[in-house]
Amino acid sequence: AQKVTQAQTEISVVEKEDVTLDCVYETRDTTYYLFWYKQPPSGELVFLIRRNSFDEQNEISGRYSWNFQKSTSSFNFTITASQVVDSAVYFCALSEAGGNNAGNMLTFGGGTRLMVKP
Amino acid sequence: DGGITQSPKYLFRKEGQNVTLSCEQNLNHDAMYWYRQDPGQGLRLIYYSQIVNDFQKGDIAEGYSVSREKKESFPLTVTSAQKNPTAFYLCASSIPLAGSYEQYFGPGTRLTVT
Numbered sequence: 001a002q003k004v005t006q007a008q009t010e011i012s013v014v015e016k017e018d019v020t021l022d023c024v025y026e027t028r029d030t031t032y033y034l035f036w037y038k039q040p041p042s043g044e045l046v047f048l049i050r051r052n053s054f055d056e057q058n059e060i061s062g063r064y065s066w067n068f069q070k071s072t073s074s075f076n077f078t079i080t081a082s083q084v085v086d087s088a089v090y091f092c093a094l095s096e097a098g099g100n101n102a103g104n105m106l107t108f109g110g111g112t113r114l115m116v117k118p
Numbered sequence: 119d120g121g122i123t124q125s126p127k128y129l130f131r132k133e134g135q136n137v138t139l140s141c142e143q144n145l146n147h148d149a150m151y152w153y154r155q156d157p158g159q160g161l162r163l164i165y166y167s168q169i170v171n172d173f174q175k176g177d178i179a180e181g182y183s184v185s186r187e188k189k190e191s192f193p194l195t196v197t198s199a200q201k202n203p204t205a206f207y208l209c210a211s212s213i214p215l216a217g218s219y220e221q222y223f224g225p226g227t228r229l230t231v232t
Contacts (some may be wrong), residue, residue: 044225045161105176108162111160
């Protein structure tokens with residue numbers, strides 16, 4: 001069965017520091033998709049990125065970057081020069097592309113609460 | 119604007135009462151989902167629906183029921199059989215092609231049962 005682990009439950013940094021949120025996953029499928037979502041205090045989940053299992057190229061979007069390594073089953077998320085507005089809970093999620101997941105279901109990690117202090 | 123609406127934002131009920139949470143989307147998505155989130159925890163899937171008039175149980179369906187009579191709507195009923203109903207409930211929708219598309223989420227309903 002699939003599983004997503006976010007070992008860091010809470011991280012506190014000072015503004016302008018870089019911070020990396022870890023995500024480790026387990027799956028038997030060879031084709032799968034990984035996601036990161038942000039949940040600000042308002043509660044709504046905001047989609048950040050989707051990555052398929054065949055694309056290990058790292059991605060950068062502004063201050064955000066993602067490091068996907070199949071060899072270690074990890075999909076880590078780095079925020080460079082953190083800001084107070086980055087304070088939120090961040091979730092990593094996995095979706096398997098096999099026949100058992102025709103409904104596009106997501107398996108979520110437990111989330112990492114990031115607190116950025118001014 | 120396209121999106122998902124959930125109402126109300128906060129809901130209070132007495133123990134033993136059934137309560138229905140609404141979820142409406144205008145994204146033209148076939149698939150819709152209900153998740154439950156408890157404090158400090160991740161999201162757990164309650165029910166999902168890939169198409170109108172069809173739905174499947176998720177990991178924690180006991181004590182909940184759903185209907186999918188219209189593409190745009192996927193209401194969730196929390197029944198009196200649900201032993202710990204107080205939680206934050208999130209609705210989502212997507213194109214139902216496994217993994218290929220992200221799920222879009224509504225703003226959530228925080229249910230408190232006393």
